[in-house]
Amino acid sequence: MSSKMLRTAARAARNARIATAPSEKRAFSALAKAAIARPTIAATTRVASGVASVEARRGLKQINFGGTEETVYERADWPREKLLDYFKNDTLALIGYGSQGHGQGLNLRDNGLNVIVGVRKDGASWQQAIDDGWVPGTNLFDVNEAINKGTIVMNLLSDAAQSETWPQIKPLLTEGKTLYFSHGFSPVFKDLTKVDTPKNIDVILVAPKGSGRTVRTLFKEGRGINSSYAVWQDVTGKAEEKAQALAVAVGSGYVYKTTFEREVHSDLYGERGCLMGGIHGMFLAQYEVLRERGHSPSEAFNETVEEATQSLYPLIGKYGMDYMYDACSTTARRGALDWSPRFKDALKPVFNQLYDSVLDGSETKRSLEFNSQKDYREKFEKELQEIRDLEIWRVGKEVRKLRPENN
C-alpha cells in the first residue's frame, strides 16, 4: 500500500473516530457520510436505509436483510423478572466448564437463575469452577449427579467429549428434561457422533456468535452477544419459547432463528474459511510471494497483516466494505475493485469443496478423530508452535511492539 493510501485511510479512520462531534468539520465524501449515518438494528422505528428495515414490535422483529425477511428476537423481550418467573421451577445443569460453560454459567448465575455445574472431578474445569465461586456439593457436582438434578441439561462439553460421553449421559436424560446444545454438531452428525437424542424430550440450541469469554465480557458491560437459536425436537410445544428465553438468560442481545443443520454447516464452513483458515492461508500466500520477490520481512508483514488488521478491516467491521474502499486512495480502489472478482473466481471452487466436506461429514469425522485422542492438547500445541515459528508471525511480534500505542 502506498504511503498516500495509508495516510488517506488513517485520515478516514481518524475522521470516523471524531464523527460524533457535531461541530467538527468532516472531510467525508457523501458515501462515507451515508455509511456513518446508517442505522443499526437497534433502531426502534421503521427505517428505510436501503440496507435493512426494522419492524419494531416487541416480541419479534421481521428484519429485511438485503431483501430476505428474517426473524430476530431481542433481550428486551425477556427482562430479568420474566426470566426468573419462567424458569422458577427449573434447575439448569450446565455440563462442562470450558469457554462457553464459564461464560454462560456465570451469566446465568448473575441473572439469578438456579444453575448448577457438572464436570469431571479430576479435570482442569473442576478447579476452574471452584475458582469462579461454584461450591462442591451445593452448585458444583460431577457430570452424572448434575444431570440427575437438572431439568434443563446444557451440554457444553467439547464436541468430541459430547460424543465420547454420550453412552453415559443418554440414559440420564429422562422424560420431562430438556437437552440444550450450543452447536448443532452432535445431533446433526449423529451417524458419526452417535448422539441420538431421546425422542421424548425437547432438544434446543443456543449458539453465541463468539467465544465464551466474549459472552461473559459483553454481559458484564451490560450488553449482549448475538446468538442463533434452533429447535431439534419439540415435545412440549414450548421448545422454541424456551430456547429464546435461554438465549437471553445466557447473555444474548439479539437472537436469530436458525435450524440445527444450518447452524452447524455455516459454523464449520465459516471457521475453516474467512474467519480463520481461509484468511490465514491468504496471509501466508501473499507474504510468501512478497518475500520471494525480494521484499523485507517488515514490509511484507506490514502490507499483508498489519495494515489489514489495524487500519482497513476495522473500517469494514464498523462501516462496511464500501466505506473501506471509499476511505482509500483512487489508485488502491481501482486495483482492489479490479482484482476482487479474480480472487473470488479463484477461491469459489475451494469454498465449494469446503462446503461439500462439511456437508458429507468429513470435517466432523476429522474433528472427532483428532480431538478425542488422549494427547490432542499436546499435538495441538505442537501445531501452534509451528505457526509461532513461521517467519511471518515472528515478524508480527516485532511489528506489534512498534505500534504507536506501545511507544
Ligand SMILES: NC(=O)c1ccc[n+]([C@@H]2O[C@H](COP(=O)([O-])OP(=O)(O)OC[C@H]3O[C@@H](n4cnc5c(N)ncnc54)[C@H](OP(=O)(O)O)[C@@H]3O)[C@@H](O)[C@H]2O)c1
Ligand atoms: N468456544 C467457542 O468459541 C464456542 C462458540 C460457540 C459455541 N461453542 C460450542 O460450545 C460447546 C462447548 O465448547 P467449548 O469451546 O466451551 O468447550 P471447551 O472449552 O473445549 O470445554 C470443554 C469442557 O469439556 C470437558 N471435557 C472434555 N473432555 C471430557 C471428557 N472426556 N469427559 C468429561 N468432560 C470432558 C472439559 O473438562 P476438563 O477440564 O475436565 O477437561 C471442559 O469442561 C461446543 O459444542 C462448542 O462447539 C463454542
